[in-house]
Amino acid sequence: MPILPIADPADPRLAPYTSIREKDLTSGHGGRFIVEGKVTLETLLRRSRFKVESLFLCETRLEPLADILAHVPEDVPVYVAPQDVMDDVAGFPMHRGVLACGVKGEAKQDAALILSEVEGRARAARGASFDFAQDEPLPSTILMLSDLSNHDNVGACFRNAAAFGADAVLLDGRCCDPLYRKAIRVSSGASLWLPFAHGGSGAEMVKAAQAAGYTVWAMTPRADAAPLGSLPVPDRLAILLGAEGQGLPAELIAAAVPVRIPMAAGFDSINVATAGAIALGHAFAARA
Amino acid sequence: MPILPIADPADPRLAPYTSIREKDLTSGHGGRFIVEGKVTLETLLRRSRFKVESLFLCETRLEPLADILAHVPEDVPVYVAPQDVMDDVAGFPMHRGVLACGVKGEAKQDAALILSEVEGRARAARGASFDFAQDEPLPSTILMLSDLSNHDNVGACFRNAAAFGADAVLLDGRCCDPLYRKAIRVSSGASLWLPFAHGGSGAEMVKAAQAAGYTVWAMTPRADAAPLGSLPVPDRLAILLGAEGQGLPAELIAAAVPVRIPMAAGFDSINVATAGAIALGHAFAARA
The missing domain is CATH 3.30.1330.30 (Ribosomal protein L30/S12)
Structure with a gap:
């Protein structure tokens, strides 16, 4: 050196x-x-x-x-x-x-590629004892971010994803860079090692996750969404978070399972990374 | 005007x-x-x-x-x-x-006073139908902060307390001011209306809450703490959070019920306000 x-x-x-x-x-x-x-x-x-x-x-x-x-x-x-x-x-x-x-090198922009790597690692971890023929779904949680423009929030999302054992983070092309200096720091370094893909539209990201067998929970304060805790945690869960302020667009919510975090009446606002932490923590505890 | x-x-x-x-x-x-x-x-x-x-x-x-x-x-x-x-x-x-x-005016520094006001409001809300003679505990959640020195975190704690319907926030004298400009902004204004007391030692704060009938959950990553979700949510719950980085001191944990948020091995670190949000959200959902 x-x-x-x-x-x-x-x-x-x-x-x-x-x-x-x-x-x-x-x-x-x-x-x-x-x-x-x-x-x-x-x-x-x-x-x-x-x-x-x-x-x-x-x-x-x-x-x-x-x-x-x-x-x-x-x-x-x-x-x-x-x-x-x-x-x-x-x-x-x-x-x-x-x-x-x-x-940054050849940053892996492709969501499907990241998800197949997650799958490969999970199967490898099971080793020879795993019977591929049965094609049994291996439990996995991923975090998906659409249109998050604040580096602190993107960094905090990575930190929370790491804390609750998520296998990967997918970001659509409207999100800011998780390798921005402040995002790395707020992530406690998680954006340096947790696999992520960054690019494409939110709709493409949702489709890629669904094609890989993930059930997508679109987190939204909408009253008609299912309360977190009322749904069984699927073996493959993708937690989808939308922009600070306006939240997820209606078409992404419609393409997924709308899920809300129960809150006090008249104050349906928590930070987007905090909402992600609550959903990730819930899934982690349910699997444990 | x-x-x-x-x-x-x-x-x-x-x-x-x-x-x-x-x-x-x-x-x-x-x-x-x-x-x-x-x-x-x-x-x-x-x-x-x-x-x-x-x-x-x-x-x-x-x-x-x-x-x-x-x-x-x-x-x-x-x-x-x-x-x-x-x-x-x-x-x-x-x-x-x-x-x-x-x-700021006569800032209410006294935890016991704030808690008696919470009690008074809860009883008033029940109105004439409430039988005081039975002295039945009225459900209440409060958030308690010890030694939080970061204004963003204190602001975020207030925002989360408001989102999950906490009745009050108690801060010991080592915490920074929730009426600092940035703390107010991050709280979404919650520190302007959510009752709080600010002063005294952490031990005094815990005693005041216990004297008012609250069970204190000391949030800590310690392995011997009870996992959140393994405990019934008491009618009167005080969620206690400690300093960024080092967490709660051992003597405060010993005076309370140690509770941990289950996390992935090797990454036992989430932001203190985020930990508070998870505990508050859990209590809110359990009461709902």
């Missing part, structure tokens, strides 16, 4: 780290993503499905992070600078002093 | 609105609090338990807000200014163009 001291904030090797907040506002970011902080760095190094390109640390963090840095691949450069140089590069105070750059 | 045009950002009548972000950092704020945005303004005017002192609006918002402004008490001044003057006063761009100032 090459440790490379940096003295000049204009050093071209730090280009991925310059003016981070402005980069946040542009989509794509050259196919890279940035993680910040110790917890997400450790996730990136130990558990991520993405390639690490480089690390950029404040010099005071090198020693305290020694255990984590042992997981840095040999060919990945670790740039190290004094606090003021780091702040200059990033464009704002980097109190945590821990940044890393990853490569 | 006097409409008072303002042209000078230094107008002394706007003192409560100057440099809002700096005021956020100082506790007390002269016994006042600031709300921003249309939704929380409407809550402040129509449902709040606190007195409105003044409004401060961008001139372009006067007409669109006419319906809401009909609820402004006659003696409350409405200051109106161009966008640039408003931005100058607040110290940052006030895109929403809607601010108001309220008075």
Whole structure:
């Protein structure tokens, strides 16, 4: 692991780290993503499905992070600078002093592909004892997000999906990027390792899940929806959440099983990620 | 309702609105609090338990807000200014163009007092048909917060408490202020109308709830805690949440019934407000 001291904030090797907040506002970011902080760095190094390109640390963090840095691949450069140089590069105070750059690579955009991988892993986990001929459904829960534009909410959805053992997250093309810096942080790093697909329409996403045998619960406050808890949890459950504020469009609700979380009259509003957590937690407890 | 045009950002009548972000950092704020945005303004005017002192609006918002402004008490001044003057006063761009100032007044710091009010309201709602002599417990759920230092989390806890019909929120003295600008906004205005007490130690808070007949569920990821769903929901339930990160201290858990939310192995971490929502939602559904 090459440790490379940096003295000049204009050093071209730090280009991925310059003016981070402005980069946040542009989509794509050259196919890279940035993680910040110790917890997400450790996730990136130990558990991520993405390639690490480089690390950029404040010099005071090198020693305290020694255990984590042992997981840095040999060919990945670790740039190290004094606090003021780091702040200059990033464009704002980097109190945590821990940044890393990853490569999105061939992001798997295809929902059906992700679901077949989930299936493959589940069957592999059953091993030789599993009788494929019976084609018995293997229990699985996935989370599906349509039109979520807030990075905190997308990050929180990943965190909750991980906490309640969901196998994958599907996001339609109207959702924001789960590999945005803040989304990664709020997800506690879950968006780095939990399989996801991102793209297509909400209707296509619902169809892909149904084709893979999932029953889709469209979460909605509508009074005519079935109360969560009144329905048996299907072996294959996809929990579908819609946009902050307006919720799911009528046509997606109509294509699925409308499910509501019972709430006090006159206050039918909880955060979308919180609604997801309640539905995921319910399914997890029911299977346990 | 006097409409008072303002042209000078230094107008002394706007003192409560100057440099809002700096005021956020100082506790007390002269016994006042600031709300921003249309939704929380409407809550402040129509449902709040606190007195409105003044409004401060961008001139372009006067007409669109006419319906809401009909609820402004006659003696409350409405200051109106161009966008640039408003931005100058607040110290940052006030895109929403809607601010108001309220008075905390004699904030009820006493948990026992709040709980006796909850009891009184519940009995009043039962009316003459209720037989006081039987002293039958009336169902009630409250939320208790210990050492929550993040305003977003405190705000989200209030929003969730309101959504699931909790009767009150108790906060120990180590919690941050639920009337902080951002906490009010994240609460969807619930911290303006949901009764709360704020002060004292966590142990005192637990004792006050128990003295009022509440069973306290201490939410913790500890493996020896009872899984949520394995316990009957008591008629009087207090859900106790602890600090972000470290959770509840052992002595508070020991004074209560430890309850855990079943989660996937190796990922026992969800946001504290989300954990509260799951417990509150469970109790609400069980009573329904």
